[in-house]
Amino acid sequence: MALRGNLRDFTVTQLLNLVHLARKTGMLSIQGTNEQADIFFREGKLAYARTNKEDDHLAYVLYKTNVLSKAQYKAIASRAQGMSDKELGLLLINAGYVTQEVIINSLQQYFADIIRRLFTWAEGLFNFENDARPPADRITVRLDLENIIIEGARQLREMEQLMQEIPSLDIALKFTDRPGTNLRNVNLSVEEWRVVSYVSPKNTLRQIARAANLSDLEIRRIVYGLLQAGLVEMVRPELTPRTLDRSKMFPVQDKGEQRTLVNRLIDRIRSL
Amino acid sequence: MQTVKMVVTGPFSAGKTQFIQSVSEIDVVATERKISKADEKAIKNATTVAMDFGRITVDDDLVLYLFGTPGQKRFDFMWEILAEGMLGFIVMVDSTRPETFREARTILETFRAYAPTPYVVAANKQDMPDAWDVDDMRVALRLGQNTKLLPCVATDKESVKQVLLELLYSILEEMER
Structure with missing residues (x-):
């Protein structure tokens, strides 16, 4: 049965829980309001994640996780064109720039950050494609989902409380x-x-x-x-001034008559 | 016969039905049902599920209807229907239950979104020993100084009259702008 729907009805936390419990392998694609994310799982563990808004190559991930400076990232990105992530990882390890552990930790942190961002999406179409694998030239990880799910549930509760305080973003x-x-x-x-x-x-x-x-x-x-x-x-935002439609409020349309009507109401209430 | 209406809204058990009852010339037509939820039952036995309806005849030609909204969120589909064409609205807040202040604020915002009509906030149950001070409630409800927050005792007719009059004064002021 197809696993597809909208985050309105089924949250990211619930989806992760499902993938985790059913030990699923495949790709969860979520089309948000202005961003798309693809999350890959292997036997219920997070393997790889990317969004269409960011470069998902290793050099960028190392830069985003503060392992590389901006200048180092640019230099590597220009020199490593056409090189797979696995080849680049090996090159950096062999050159003594980073260790394998640093690369894995950076990837785990970057992928988890993508999922944390997804927790804030209230709406988006999702689709789970069974057995889809990450691109072959990318380095994958095996990250347990439990902690991420707990964090997501916590954020969901916080979001619910904030929604009570600030129900709309159109103010x-x-x-x-x-x-x-x-x-x-x-x-x-x-x-x-x-x-x-x-x-x-x-x-x-x-x-x-x-x-x-x-x-x-x-x-x-x-x-x-x-x-x-x-x-x-x-x-209320000034750009959307709402005018009071008095024609619906009053049975009379003349402003003077409307004023008289309100004064009659005042006199009556006073006399109660 | 001309008719106008005002809406009395607010959280569950704020005193909306009692407010209307105090000034209505007819027995309030209430759509109350016994409460099923245990936590709500601890507060009162019956609640409004569709609306309350009260009437004040002004003269041969004019009648004011008072509509009370259901306070529980699961009946909020009624709110917009009741808000249609209202002259203004009153948000009732139970001064002794600060846990409902946030919801009162949400209800206020919701009704403001339905129609930018004048409104006042009534701090009900001010006669109770554990009632919050009106000034403290203004801060907790995040109401600006221009918003009328009025002390109220919904069982007291004079108090209810004062709230209705303040709303009518606000309507007049709005018409002068």
Whole structure:
């Protein structure tokens, strides 16, 4: 039976749990809103992962996991063109740049990070292709899924709580009117500063997240912190002003008559 | 006969039905059912599942209807239907149950999304010894200074009248803009 559906109905954590318990081998493809991820499993363990947004070659993985500097990555990437990951790995080990353990750890960290990002996807079509294998020239790992699943479940709970606090990303933020608060005196992380720099009633949270390259979970987490600190408050975005349709509210259309009607209501309530 | 309506909303057991009952000239037409969930049953025995309905006749030509929404989230499909064409709305909050403040905030946002009509927030059960102070509730509910947060005792007719009047004043103010 085909294992396909939408993350709305079946979360990434549930999918990983299924793969883990059924000891499945194959490729889980998830098409998100603007990114696609392919995760490969062998007998219920994580073997390989990639997204269409990032280079998935070994040199890039080593750079992303801080094993290589940007200059080293660029130099290797230009010289190792046409070389498979396995060949490059051997070359780096033999040259004494890295050990096999470092390469495996970097790959595991990079693949796990991809899956952590997937936990923040609330929507996306998924499809599991049985027995599909990673590209032959790539280095694979055998990573147990239990810890990742537990982490995913924890994130899911956090997301549910944040969804309660910030139900929609289509709202905007504005700074609170607190003359005593000076933002310069507040300790904010780089990501928080980035979000703060976009705070305006004109920018929705969704737009800020896109501009600051943050996932739904990350933007909600940061905004929740800013709200709790009393630095910002949620407002309706200015770009989508909604007009009050009085024709539906009142049985009369003339503004003067509407005012009279409200005054009649006031008099009546007072006399109750 | 002309009719207008106001909606009374808020979390489960905030006092919406009682609020309407205090000023309605008819017995509130309530769609209450016995509560099945154990945790909710500990709070009260019956709850509104579709809506409450109260009436205040203004004169021969005008009637105000008060609609109370079901407080439990699983009946929220009724909210949008009830919000259609409302003059304004009242968010009832139980001042003694801070665990419901977050939900009250969500309900407020939801109703604001349905229609940008004027609204007031009523801090109900202010006569109870463990009621939160209104100023503290303003902070907890994250309400701006411009939002009317009114102390209320839903069993007290005068208190309910004051909440309704404040909403009507807000409607008048909105019309002047």
